[in-house]
Amino acid sequence: xxxxxxxxxxxxxxxxxxxxxxxxxxxxxxxxxxxxxxxxxxxxxxxxxxxxxxxxxxxxxxxxxxxxxxxxxxxxxxxxxxxxxxxxxxxxxxxxxxxxxxxxxxxxxxxxxxxxxxxxxxxxxxxxxxxxxxxxxxxxxxxxxxxxxxxxxxxxxxxxxxxxxxxxxxxxxxxxxxxxxxxxxxxxxxxxxxxxxxxxxxxxxxxxxxxxxxxxxxxxxxxxxxxxxxxxxxxxxxxxxxxxxxxxxxxxxxxxxxxxxxxxxxxxxxxxxxxxxxxxxxxxxxxxxxxxxxxxxxxxxxxxxxxxxxxxxxxxxxxxxxxxxxxxxxxxxxxxxxxxxxxxxxxxxxxxxxxxxxxxxxxxxxxxxxxxxxxxxxxxxxxxxxxxxxxxxxxxxxxxxxxxxxxxxx
Numbered sequence: 001x002x003x004x005x006x007x008x009x010x011x012x013x014x015x016x017x018x019x020x021x022x023x024x025x026x027x028x029x030x031x032x033x034x035x036x037x038x039x040x041x042x043x044x045x046x047x048x049x050x051x052x053x054x055x056x057x058x059x060x061x062x063x064x065x066x067x068x069x070x071x072x073x074x075x076x077x078x079x080x081x082x083x084x085x086x087x088x089x090x091x092x093x094x095x096x097x098x099x100x101x102x103x104x105x106x107x108x109x110x111x112x113x114x115x116x117x118x119x120x121x122x123x124x125x126x127x128x129x130x131x132x133x134x135x136x137x138x139x140x141x142x143x144x145x146x147x148x149x150x151x152x153x154x155x156x157x158x159x160x161x162x163x164x165x166x167x168x169x170x171x172x173x174x175x176x177x178x179x180x181x182x183x184x185x186x187x188x189x190x191x192x193x194x195x196x197x198x199x200x201x202x203x204x205x206x207x208x209x210x211x212x213x214x215x216x217x218x219x220x221x222x223x224x225x226x227x228x229x230x231x232x233x234x235x236x237x238x239x240x241x242x243x244x245x246x247x248x249x250x251x252x253x254x255x256x257x258x259x260x261x262x263x264x265x266x267x268x269x270x271x272x273x274x275x276x277x278x279x280x281x282x283x284x285x286x287x288x289x290x291x292x293x294x295x296x297x298x299x300x301x302x303x304x305x306x307x308x309x310x311x312x313x314x315x316x317x318x319x320x321x322x323x324x325x326x327x328x329x330x331x332x333x334x335x336x337x338x339x340x341x342x343x344x345x346x347x348x349x350x351x352x353x354x355x356x357x358x359x360x361x362x363x364x365x366x367x368x369x370x371x372x373x374x375x376x377x378x379x380x381x382x383x384x385x386x387x388x389x390x391x392x393x394x395x396x397x398x399x400x401x402x403x404x405x406x407x408x409x410x
Contacts (some may be wrong), residue, residue, distance in 0.1 A: 002242035002351045004049055004078075005257065009020045011146060012136070013366040019335055019336060019339050020339065021181060022336050022339070024343065027340060027343060027344065028152050028233045029272055033308060033384060034308075034344060036168045036302070036304075037304050037305055037344055038301075038305075038344055038345075038347055038348035038351065039139075039301070039304070039348075040298070040300040040301025040302070040303070040304045040348075040387060041088035041298065041301035041302075041304075041305070041344070041345055041348030041349060041352060041385050041389070042135070042296055042301070042306075042348045042352040042355065043297040043300075043301065043352065044294050044295070044296075044298030044299075044300070044301050044349070044351065044352065044388075045298070045348065045349045045351075045352030045353055045384060045385050046297075046352035046354075046356040046359070046379050047293065047294035047297055047352075048291065048294040048298075048352075048356070048381070049173055049352065049355075049357060049359075049360075049361040049373075049377060049378060049381050050355075050356040050358025050360055051112075051359040051372070051374075052291075052374075052377055053290055053356065053357070053359075053360035053372070053373040053377075054359075054363060055290070056372040056373060056374065057363075057369055057371055057373070059283055059359065065241075069118045071245060072106075072242055072243050072244065072245055072248060072270070073209060073240070073241070073243070073248065073271070073272060074240075074241040074243060074244060074248050074252045074255065074269055074270070074271055075238060075239070075240060075269070075270050075271075076099075076241065076255055076256070076259070076267050076268065076269045076270075076345040077236060077238050077267065077269075078090045078091060078231070078237040078238070078240065078267045079234040079236070079265075079266065079267060079268040079269075080263075080265070080266035081230075081231060081237060081266075082236040082270025083353060083365045084223075084231055084233065086118050086233070087230040087231060087232050087233065088230055089225075089230040089231060089233075089237055089241060090165060090263075090266040090267060091110050091237055091259065091267075092174075092259060092260070093112050095108075095239060095259055096109050096110065096143040096144075096330045097106055098224055098258050098259050099239065099241055099255055099259060100109050100143070102251055102254055102258055103247070103250075104243045104244045104248075104250060104251050104295040105142050105241055105242070105243055105247075106147070106242045106243060107146040107147035107241075107242045108141030108143055108144075108147055108240065108241040108242070108246060109142065109144025109146065109148075109222060109239065109240060110140070110141050110144055110148050110237055110238070110239045111138055111139060111140035111141070111144045111148075111210070111221070111237070111238055111239075111240065112138070112139055112224075112235055112236065112238060113137070113138055113139075113212075113231075113235045114135055114137040114138065114139050114219075114224055114228055114230070114235070115137060115228075115231075115232040115234075115235050116193070116194050117194070119193070120132055120137070120193060120194045120195075120289050121133045121134075121135040121137065121176075121180070121191060121193050121217060121294065122180075122191065122192045123139070123180040123181055123182070123191055123192075124192070125197070126192060126195045132164060132192075133176070133179055133180065135176050135179070135215070135216045135217055136212060136215060136216030136217070136259075137193055137194075137217050137218075137219065138212065138213055138216060138217070138218045138219070139218075139219055139220070139221045139223070139224030139225070139231075140213075140218050140219075140220070140221060141163060141220070141221045142157065142158060142159050142160055142162075142163055142179060142220070143247070144221075144239075144240055145157050145158075145171070145218070146211070146242075147207065147210045147211040147241060148158050148207050148210040148212065148240050149207060149208035149209050149210075149242075149244040150171075150204055150206075150207045150210075150241075151204065151205045151206050152202055152203070152204060152205060153174055153203045153204065153205035154184075154185055154202065154203045155171075155185045155200070155201050155202030155203055156201055156202050157171055157201075158170075158171060158201055158202070158218075158219075158220050160266050161203075162220050162223075162224055163220045163221065163223075164222065166222040166223045166225070167220065167222075167223060168196060168197060168198045168199065168219075168223060168388070169198060169199050169200075169201045169219070169220065170191060170193070170198040170199070170200050170201070170218065170219050171201060171202040171203070171204055171217070171219075172191070172200055172201070172203050172204070172216075172217050172218075173203070173204045173207075173213060173214050173215055173216055173217070173218075174205055174206075174214075175214070175215055176203060176215060176216055176217060177200075177203045181231070182200060182203065185200060185201070185202070185203065188200075191217070193217060193219070194227070194228070194356060195249045195304040197228055198219060200219075204218075209240060209242070210240060211265070214275065229241060237256075237312075239259075239267075241255065244292070245332075249271055251269075252269040252270065252271050253269070253382075255267070255269050256268070256269055262293045271408055272353065292310045293371055298388060301345075301348065302388050302391060302392045304397060305341050305344050305345060305388070305389055305392035305393065306341070306392040306393065308344075308393060309337055309341045309344075309392065309396035310396040310399065311336060311341060312340070313399050313400045313403075317403055320333055320400055320403045321403060321404075321405045322405075324403070324405035325405045326402075330401035330402070331401065333397075333400045333403070334397035334398060334400055334401035335397070336400075337393055337396050337397040337400045338390060338394070338397045340393065341389045341390065341392050341393025341396070341397075342386050342389040342390045342393060343363050343389065344389050345385040345387070345388045345389020345390065345392065346382055346386040346388075346389060347385075347388045348386055348388075348389070349381050349382035349384055349385020349386060350381075350383065350385070351383055351384070352381065353378055353381035353385075354380070356378075357373065360373055363387070370407070
């Protein structure tokens with residue numbers, strides 16, 4: 001029932017409480033339709049809150065990982081060898097020991113990729129009718145494995161004894177071991193690299209700092225030098241250095257001189273990019289895509305509210321005519337439908353924000369993360385839903401206010 005109040009001049013007014021009651025009654029007349037209409041807003045607001053919350057949480061996890069790994073890592077590249085046309089190695093024979101004497105260094109070792117023909121790794125001896133595998137073969141010192149954080153699944157890593165005597169031993173990454181059919185090391189299995197036999201002493205489960213070691217075979221550096229010679233052109237040697245937290249920049253400035261006091265320019269030391277740059281690089285593209293999808297859902301929700309409100313105007317023409325005949329002004333009719341659409345957006349925003357927060361909490365609990373979510377975002381989400389509902393109700397409200405009482409009642 002329309003609640004109009006006559007003012008002194010004979011005009012009617014509509015109180016805010018009456019407007020809220022009328023809007024709520026209009027929504028409850030068709031609860032199923034109201035719920036379906038709110039669905040687009042719920043998905044849009046919920047997706048926006050969840051995306052931003054998960055992005056902030058992921059940024060926190062990236063920052064933690066950067067502090068643990070990248071902030072304690074220095075890479076030294078044999079830049080002179082990279083520019084040379086003949087195979088060469090500018091790291092001294094005792095490079096690991098020299099780098100290890102620098103204050104702040106935990107472990108340091110040299111490695112490079114061995115240039116071999118494709119299909120040069122096999123579990124069967126040469127001459128056997130079987131195709132070799134295209135696996136990456138890496139030459140590394142024992143300290144390089146220690147500095148890179150190599151983790152064993154079974155067996156052992158080759159050590160200084162194997163390195164000094166240039167023995168034919170190898171450590172195989174778990175995926176490569178599966179391809180080679182190495183299920184167990186109990187019988188000391190052998191593989192053939194470029195026709196040379198190597199005893200497999202260990203199988204890696206993973207490597208944190210050198211991902212390229214996770215898919216191939218690693219042999220001692222001096223063994224590679226004895227069989228294949230120095231690194232070829234295009235496969236320059238590198239040194240990986242693990243430092244104490246905060247020591248990486250100082251170590252990077254000192255290590256070229258410590259390794260090659262006669263020619264420091266032959267080696268180039270670098271530290272990883274800053275954590276903030278890494279976070280922006282990792283999340284910017286993904287956030288743009290996901291936020292675009294959330295924006296599309298909000299637009300769909302706005303269209304849904306506008307459509308439903310417009311249908312309600314057409315269905316309730318006789319009611320609008322009766323209200324006008326009882327004294328309601330056009331602005332009162334328009335305000336009523338605007339209030340209904342705003343309420344739809346507000347309830348959709350409240351529901352979407354709640355679902356977004358729950359989604360963030362569930363994901364963080366499953367991954368054992370620390371949830372990071374700005375309170376202002378959660379509080380602003382229902383208000384955003386109300387604004388969407390208000391905008392969606394502008395045209396239907398204008399249509400409703402333009403209905404003539406005589407025509408509607410006829």
